[in-house]
Amino acid sequence: MWGDVMRKANHFEVDGVVYALRLAPMALDKAEAWRIACVKRNMLLYLVNLSRPDLAYATRAAAQGMAHPTEADWQLVERIIGHLRTTVDYGIFYPAMPGIPNMRAYVDADFAGEADRKSISGMLGAFGQQGAFMWKSTKQHLTAKSSTEAELIALADNCASIIVARRALGELCIIVPGPTIVYEDNTAAITILRDIVYSGRTKHIDVRLQDVRDQVRRLVLELRYIDTKDQLADLLTKGLARDDFCRLRDRTLCREFVPRDPAREE
Secondary structure: OHHHHHHHHHEEEEOOEEEEOOOOHHHOOHHHHHHHHHHHHHHHHHHHHHHOHHHHHHHHHHHHOOOOOOHHHHHHHHHHHHHHHHOOOOEOOOOOOOOOOOEEEEEEEEOOOOOOOOOEEEEEEEEOOOOEEEEEEEEOOOOOOOHHHHHHHHHHHHHHHHHHHHHHHHHOOOOOOOOEEEEEOOHHHHHHHHOOOOOOOOHHHHHHHHHHHHHHHOOOEEEEEOOHHHOHHHHHOOOOOHHHHHHHHHHHOEOOOOOOOHHHHO
């Protein structure tokens, strides 16, 4: 599949006209540039939603500028596709396991990381030691005033997605054993959620957090602290240094997922 995608990335057709990916965008008029940008964006979104959570943050950033693509947007998309070409043998592995393992989730936020000072939320969920089955990289709708508030908003939004996933599995007669362990690297956010302490600084988001508190009290969710270097959701919230990115990517994905086929990659 990856070889087919890479060939399409290098040579594809829009409205009966064949284009090459390396065609200089400035040589096209705005309508043609916009259509080609949409094709490449949709291709990347398909790959990210299917099996590449490591590219969720970069693809989300590239998709933001597709309404009016600039040279920088083109270069970002080119870099993402270049990374895909060199990591075509990465994927998600789901080994056979007896029974249903416990669900775990990693939730993180990057405070005021966007140009408009909005924060980015990231979440990655998996069963036991299996590969991830759900992930998100989204911009928060509210403007957080601190890193703790950004983490609380991320927990409130993503814990709701975790509850929906558990209920969907229940409707399929798949009962998830025990509470879902939610890993968070902000101790202040964990303390606020565990302790019902009303403060003027958190009152405006307390209603959003009440459902998370209820789920923790009912033992549906369990909050645990995790060190930042082990926070897999950090991969979904911001651009990382190469070493940090590769370390978290290798813990999220499985290498040599498919055998390399040089003939198909050319």
